[in-house]
Amino acid sequence: MSIWLNYHLQAIKLVLARMHNNKLSSFMICLVVGAAFCLPGLFYIGVDNLSKLTDHMQNETEISLFLKLDASADTITKIDALLGKNEAIKQFHLVTKDEAWQKLKAKSETNDEASDAVNQLTKNPLPDAFFIQAKSADPESLETLRNELQSISGVEQALLNTEWAKRLSSLLALGKKIIFFISVLLAVALLVIIGNTVRMQILTQKDEIEVSNLMGATSNFIRTPFLYAGILYGLFGGLLAILMIVAVVQLFNDSIAQIASLYSSDFSLALFNAKLFVTIIGMAIAIGWLGSYLAVSRAIASIIQVQKSR
Amino acid sequence: MIKFDQVTKRYPGSDEALKNVSLNIEAGELVFVTGHSGAGKSTLLKLIAAIERPTSGTVLIANQNISELKPSAIPFMRRRFGLIFQDHKLLYDRNCFENVILPLHINGVTGLEAAKRVRAALDKVGLLHKEKAMPITLSGGEQQRLAIARAVVSRPSILIADEPTGNLDASYAADIMAIFHAFHQVGVTVIMATHDARGMSASQNRVLHLNHGALNHGELNHGESKIEGSAS
Numbered sequence: 346m347s348i349w350l351n352y353h354l355q356a357i358k359l360v361l362a363r364m365h366n367n368k369l370s371s372f373m374i375c376l377v378v379g380a381a382f383c384l385p386g387l388f389y390i391g392v393d394n395l396s397k398l399t400d401h402m403q404n405e406t407e408i409s410l411f412l413k414l415d416a417s418a419d420t421i422t423k424i425d426a427l428l429g430k431n432e433a434i435k436q437f438h439l440v441t442k443d444e445a446w447q448k449l450k451a452k453s454e455t456n457d458e459a460s461d462a463v464n465q466l467t468k469n470p471l472p473d474a475f476f477i478q479a480k481s482a483d484p485e486s487l488e489t490l491r492n493e494l495q496s497i498s499g500v501e502q503a504l505l506n507t508e509w510a511k512r513l514s515s516l517l518a519l520g521k522k523i524i525f526f527i528s529v530l531l532a533v534a535l536l537v538i539i540g541n542t543v544r545m546q547i548l549t550q551k552d553e554i555e556v557s558n559l560m561g562a563t564s565n566f567i568r569t570p571f572l573y574a575g576i577l578y579g580l581f582g583g584l585l586a587i588l589m590i591v592a593v594v595q596l597f598n599d600s601i602a603q604i605a606s607l608y609s610s611d612f613s614l615a616l617f618n619a620k621l622f623v624t625i626i627g628m629a630i631a632i633g634w635l636g637s638y639l640a641v642s643r644a645i646a647s648i649i650q651v652q653k654s655r
Numbered sequence: 656m657i658k659f660d661q662v663t664k665r666y667p668g669s670d671e672a673l674k675n676v677s678l679n680i681e682a683g684e685l686v687f688v689t690g691h692s693g694a695g696k697s698t699l700l701k702l703i704a705a706i707e708r709p710t711s712g713t714v715l716i717a718n719q720n721i722s723e724l725k726p727s728a729i730p731f732m733r734r735r736f737g738l739i740f741q742d743h744k745l746l747y748d749r750n751c752f753e754n755v756i757l758p759l760h761i762n763g764v765t766g767l768e769a770a771k772r773v774r775a776a777l778d779k780v781g782l783l784h785k786e787k788a789m790p791i792t793l794s795g796g797e798q799q800r801l802a803i804a805r806a807v808v809s810r811p812s813i814l815i816a817d818e819p820t821g822n823l824d825a826s827y828a829a830d831i832m833a834i835f836h837a838f839h840q841v842g843v844t845v846i847m848a849t850h851d852a853r854g855m856s857a858s859q860n861r862v863l864h865l866n867h868g869a870l871n872h873g874e875l876n877h878g879e880s881k882i883e884g885s886a887s
Contacts, residue, residue, distance in 0.1 A: 348763045348765070351765050351766070352760075352763065352765070355760065355765065552744070552746055552747075553746055553748075555744070556744050556746060556757070557757065557761060558730075559704075559706065559733065559738055559744070560733065560734070560738070560757065560758045560761050560809075561729075561730040561731065561732070561733030561734035561736075561758075561761055561762075562730060562761040563727070563730045564730075566730075566761060
């Protein structure tokens with residue numbers, strides 16, 4: 346056990362020393378890995394935050410129930426009772442046409458044009474309306490509720506304001522698919538990049554591999570330092586990607602806070618997304634390992650082959 | 656210990672490098688392999704060290720047939736040998752100490768124990784004072800001695816040397832030969848390919864003479880024949 350541990354520590358030390366000796370090129374490789382992971386990571390953060398935002402908005406959706414203009418007080422009480430019995434409804438309130446009219450007038454006073462337009466109206470054009478909040482935020486059940494409400498007699502129109510939210514969330518689903526494909530493509534590119542890097546390192550260490558092989562080193566013994574090199578490139582690259590993402594998010598947050606304040610919201614991008622960061626590092630390490638494994642296995646096979654045919 | 660039975664080795668696209676060679680080497684022997692260049696000396700050594708496999712015939716090392724060894728077993732077979740090459744095959748990106756410690760790391764020996772054994776091996780070849788030096792700064796003879804230190808540090812039971820004195824002048828070569836004799840004295844089997852007779856003239860040792868891939872009879876300086884080579 347301690348021999349095994351010692352051996353792995355030796356391998357890591359060796360690789361770190363090699364990286365230290367080639368600081369610039371090691372840094373470049375990590376930078377490539379970092380940039381490649383930064384891109385889908387940022388995209389993910391964008392989509393993730395947008396979908397949180399739409400969830401938030403969907404929670405606030407109301408169904409507006411506009412009654413027919415000639416609805417009598419009787420109809421209103423009937424509908425009121427009906428809504429009170431409906432289990433899907435969390436709460437509702439009535440805004441009568443007179444209240445709505447007063448509100449409109451009060452609001453339009455600050456705006457001359459609107460005030461003129463309102464004053465020209467001789468008769469109140471507004472209907473009585475119920476504003477309903479449903480218990481569930483799920484678009485489908487909202488839709489059924491809306492249809493149900495629409496069929497009540499005396500109702501002119503039941504309006505659900507989630508159409509745009511639905512569109513946005515389907516766009517976001519598309520965005521998530523795009524992220525997936527970009528990530529897969531970049532992962533393949535990284536496999537090749539890391540594999541190539543490790544292959545070049547193997548070429549510079551051809552003698553060592555050959556001599557080790559002649560002295561009875563197992564393939565695992567030869568392979569291990571290169572695998573650690575791949576893993577470390579992935580690890581450092583992943584950390585760089587996270588740094589870049591945090592920097593970019595920080596940069597964007599200022600302008601986002603400005604926009605959000607225009608909409609009187611305190612929305613901002615979450616700076617730390619533990620799940621994303623762990624995923625990035627995990628993926629980077631896995632890709633680093635796999636890339637160097639493929640490269641080193643091929644290289645060892647060919648070096649041993651050359652040595653045999655000599 | 657080492658037994659060849661009618662071994663033939665043919666490389667793709669060339670003649671037979673070894674033809675129908677049978678021989679038997681006992682533990683503790685000092686054996687010279689001689690012959691003109693291209694006679695198959697290196698091939699013979701590579702077969703012994705399990706670097707090559709015979710085209711036909713059997714090679715038995717410690718009663719194991721190397722043709723039937725699994726690839727995963729070959730590294731462990733090789734650890735029985737200390738290999739020394741004419742071109743040293745030293746690693747020039749690390750100092751003498753680190754060169755010699757490599758076989759110990761391969762064998763899983765690390766730490767103080769490894770350092771002790773490296774210094775002992777360097778001491779044996781007279782390079783203890785150069786442990787921090789880079790191999791490129793050593794003379795040809797010193798580099799060869801370093802290669803010997805590396806070969807013996809893991810205490811192999813068989814030393815295989817391919818023309819270890821090939822590139823050296825007479826006084827260096829005598830040093831190297833003395834080192835090999837010293838290992839033979841303590842019971843190590845030594846098999847050495849050489850084209851010059853200076854090192855072996857003084858001693859009563861076995862000589863395997865190869866001629867165009869075939870073993871010649873009658874080269875024995877000692878006792879009864881253990882060689883049944885075919886006349887080509």
